[in-house]
Amino acid sequence: MDIKQSPVSATDEFKRRIFFALSEPGRYKIVRMLYRVGHEMGCSELNRHVEIDKSTMSYHLRTLREIGLVTTRTQGREKFVQLNVDRINAVLPGLLASL
Amino acid sequence: MDIKQSPVSATDEFKRRIFFALSEPGRYKIVRMLYRVGHEMGCSELNRHVEIDKSTMSYHLRTLREIGLVTTRTQGREKFVQLNVDRINAVLPGLLASL
DNA sequence: TTTATAGTTGGGAATGTTTCAAACAATTGA
């Protein structure tokens, strides 16, 4: 039960990044929104629901993408954002449901 | 399903702060350690397990205390840190178990 | 009283995060 012998693994790292992502109000709202609607949303649709400057939104979505919480699909000039529910549930089961 | 109609409540705020707390490696380790051992630990005992400068440790423990994840009890010149398991499970059930 | 131990606090440097304006690229429709 020594913490030095249970270092932060890659999975722990992923968990920590998920926590980091969810520690910011805007990203918290985005993630919860995506989970609740249960399907992908266009960025503009998200922007209509969450009052965030579009470049700030873009920044947050990039953060979520880099951490691996969302995946983006481009269609025409729209981008659709999808929550990686399974991937999150694999390391932190039930977390999304309790947001 | 409008996010503006489901603002971040006090509970959401608490959740967000828990995420913030766990997004830092040192605090993540401290919390996991406390959860795994299942009982309170003295600061010096924690210090022996987690390699953190004592003032940094004090800073992190204060943060955890202010957010409400731990409670501290003083006995003599020692301080015992206890994880508020029930309080955390009340808002994010199963989270601690998946750290 | 003196010394050692446990932990906190203040200060400051280094670093990281968030926000927005402005400029940009890409696609669509007139």
Place this chain on the structure above:
DNA sequence: TCAATTGTTTGAAACATTCCCAACTATAAA
């Protein structure tokens, strides 16, 4: 082609966080 729409990027300002040194308080032991 020209204009509108979607979203990204860059850069800078403002702000927050983390870390460690040094000084401090308080308790316990010698």
